[in-house]
Structure formats: C-alpha cells, structure tokens
Amino acid sequence: MDELACLTNDLSDSGQTVVVGFSTHPHWDHLLWHPGLGEAPRYGTARCADTARDRLSNGIDARRLGIPDEVPLDLLGLITGLPADTARIPWDGPEVRIIEHQAHAPGHAALLIAERGVLVAGDMLSDVLIPMLDLNGTADPIEDHLAALRLLDGVAEDVDVAVPGHGSIGEADQVNARIDQDRAYLHSLRDDRALGDPRVGPSAKDGWEWWPACTNGNSSASPKEANATGRPASDRCATRRQDGGRRISRACRDRKRDWAALRPLLHPYLHWVQANGQVARGRIKVIGMLQAIGYVAPGVRRVARPPGLGSVRWIM
Template sequence: MLTQVAEGVLVHQSEFVQSNAVVVQGGSGVLLVDPGLTGAELECLADDLAGLGQPVVAAFSTHPDWDHVLWHPRLGEAPRYATALGAATMRDQLADPATKVRIAEHLPPEIHGQVPMDLLGLLIGLPDGTTELPWDGPVVRIVEHRGHAPGHAALWIEDRGVLVAGDMLSDVLVPMLDTDDDADPVEDYLAGLRLLDAVAGVAAVVVPGHGSVGGAGQVRERIDQDRAYVQALRDGEEPDDPRIGPSAQDGWDWVVGVHEWQVQQLRDRSGARPSSA
C-alpha cells in the first residue's frame, strides 16, 4: 500500500524492520528509492504503481546494503543509480560470487527465501560530486556522507520539503556505524548529521530507511537524537536513548544488542589503534 507523505511523494513500507521505499512522481513516471524487501512486497509495489499508471523511470539506492539494493523484474528496466562510491562498493562485493549466497543464507527467518536475489545490487554510479539526480521530476539533491556505509546518501526533495534519510534519523534504530570500512565512523557520522542540519529548519517530512515517517518538528529532533547517541558512543558514556531504553517499541529489543555490539567494536578499535601523541 502506498501512503502519500507530501505532494507527489509516497511511501511503501515493508513489514521487515519497517523498511521504507519512497516513490516520487515526476513528469513521465516515478523515481523509486530503496524499493523494499520481499518478492511479494515488491510485486505489491509494482501493482500499486501500475494502478497509478506510472512507470518507474529512475531509481536510487541510498547505500550499498542488501536491504536497499533490491529489485523485481516487474519494476522494469529504469536506471538504478547510486553514488559513485556506493555503486563501486556494491560492484566489489558482487565480484565475489559468494556474496549473494551469504546474504541469502543470513536473512532472518521471517523473510528467509522470500527476498529476490537475481537483480540485487545492479547499480549505476553517478559521477563523483553529482549533486542532483538526473531525471525528469522535482529537483532531488544528493547529500553524500560517510558514517553508516560507503557512499551513503540522503536525498533532499526541496520543492516537496521531503528529506529521504537512508539509514539515518530512524525512530526505531540507533545510528549504526560503519566500523568495517570507515577509518573514523564516529566523526564521519557526526559530519553527516551536520549536512542534514542544513535542511532541518525547512524540511516538512523525514522518511528514514527504517521506522516511521516524521513531520516537520521531528527532523530536528531526530538529528539531535542521533547526534546525542553518537557523541555518547564517542565519549564512552551510556546513551540515554529511547530506542534502546525500556520504552523501546515491542519487538525492537534486538536493537539493544546492536548497540552493545557497536560499543564493543569501537572499544576494540581504540585498543588496537597505536596511541597518538
């Protein structure tokens, strides 16, 4: 089911981790961001778009994680863009034939065997430094930053006041730092949040990769919440964060495990790092 969140902007939510696909209506069809998860959901999305009479004319993946790079034949053959680094990272991963097998094997039980893998990750990298998505529709600005994943980008649809945040600004997931590929994920994450700060005053809607869509007041609130969490990690303090507190929504207690794992990762890294003078 597509839900309108702003004029010409609709969201299709997956049951799995409340993953949000975003549809932006343009002149000759729609832009589709991070299409979604299971085969049944992708078919449902394709049905909804057919109902609107709107073909997919362009797509964008916010970052090269499996849940953001899926596709279904019924969505057609539009170019699927990502940042240059995002697409290159995906291409490197797929160069190893074991990657898809590993992703499929590690899918959580509730979606195991239900995620179409054939067209996973076939992305076109936009030239480095591209600031606007090439398509026939409202201007979509690409806000690239490190911190969560290589080549991660938020999209800012200024005319509609919509910030598509990728895997940031979630009300259910704490910031997940890229402790694998990023030399300084904490500072990079904070720098990414500063980039989003620039639109916080004017954005009317924020669509996170996972979680609920937020209204105007929540853009600033979520940026501040993510920043406080990352700063607490940096400073070795226990974050006072509702997403990992006793009030966390039912079924989301595993986020505490993610948090504890990150604390450990950062601790291991700082221990392994040669002491700086």
C-alpha cells in the first residue's frame, strides 16, 4: 500500500484526477485501490472480474492468501467486467487497447496506449520473474503463455516503454529481448531442456532468487502457481509429457536439500499458516518453523506435508 499511497500523493501534487482504473488480472496485488484515488470506475476483462468475484464471494481470508496485515481490504476487487471482446477502455482519453490473453491468470490483459508508446504488461515481460504459468483450468498453460507472447510481439514495434507489474520498466530496445527471453524459457520447459535464464539461480537479482533447484529445466512451478493450487511447490515439480500427462522431474525428486540451500529456493514473502491460524511471515521465520517441526531435514529427498499443520502459502 505504500506504493499506492505514493502514487496517490504524486497525482494529487500534480493536480491530476483518476477517471478510470483497470485490473490486468485477478490476483490480489492487482485488485488493490486507495481511497485517495477517488471513486472512478474500475474495470477488468469479463473473465478477470468473474474470477475475482468468485474468489472473493466467501469473504477475504487475508492470512490464507498471504496478504500483509497493513493492506486495507474494503476496496479490494471492486471491479466491473467489460463485455467480452471489448477492444478498448471506455473513456474519453487517448485510445487504450485491451490485449486479452490466457497466460498467467484467467482473463489477463495488457493495455497498449499506442499514442504514447506505452504497454502496461501486467505480470508479463518482467526482468526479474520467470513466466508464471496458470496451471488451473487450462489444458496447455505453456502454449497459452506462448500465444500471449505472440500477441505482445505483434504490437512490440509500437512500444517505447513496457511497464511490468514486477521488476523494472523496459525501453523500446528491451521489449523484444524480454519477449524472446520468456519464449526461450518456455521452449526449454516444454522441450525438457536445461535453462540458461539469468532470472534463475545465482545470477538472479537480490530478493528474486527463486527456485534454482526446481526450475533448472525441469519445472513449470512458481510460488504463485503453488499458491493457486494450494499445495507446496515441491508437489508441482513436474514437466508435461506429449500425451498431456505430468511426470515428476528427476532433478527435483533426486535433489538433496539442506537448510543452507533451502533459503534461496523460497520466495522472500513466503507465509506459513498453521491449522490454528498462527502465521509465520518471511522465509527466515518459515524455515525456523520447518526446522522446529521436522518438516524438512538435511538429506531428505522428498518433502511431505505433516497432517494438521496447515499449508504453505505464497502471495498471489
């Protein structure tokens, strides 16, 4: 919420008024709003809005979703779905094209402000995050993501600045490079080849060093995907067979874990929710709790969740 408050203050200081909002996809960190932004209409694609409404219909379990305590929830997800196949944002400003696709989350969309050469990419084209697949309700998440990249590739020549939801902005000369990097990652995943992605392993930027063990050519899992499935990511270390089935990655199955190696595999904002509602926030505290209960020990090849101890959750 600090970023939203900062944005609100910047807009106020510049004398600007918000007249419309848009959520690129139905993950909680993209459904936020600040009271200082006013009561402008907030939109999303029809599928995005439907998904958000379904997920929030029984109330917001902030602990289960890993939403920090300081995040106000009263304005979360109050978006209106635009009619299916709506091509542009309904407003009187510069034309904003909606590029809907099925990568990462249901009803995900990028926004192209062609007059300004700006692409709002949502959770795509990040310089710090590997492509995060939507593993729920889709037959081929890798192909869905590749199809989305083809759509973005089709408008890349009109883009001077790409703004991802996580990471840094990319200027014109970086847009195609990021598309190519994501495509190469997905091809390696699909073809079960070793990765050479700088966002994975020791070369990853500080704070984003996720899954060097489980993404080395063997897994499409990520913290967000694990959160979506409700299971630890160790249960999702798998690759897709040509027949559409799943097989456990040998590298993930056989890799020995010790506590020193475990930390960089965990997202910095990892949460552990116990059955009694107690929450451990941050990977250091989670590792301490895991050690205390014997969840993982040095040399263990397979991670299993003890019954009644709750579940591991990542921020969506």
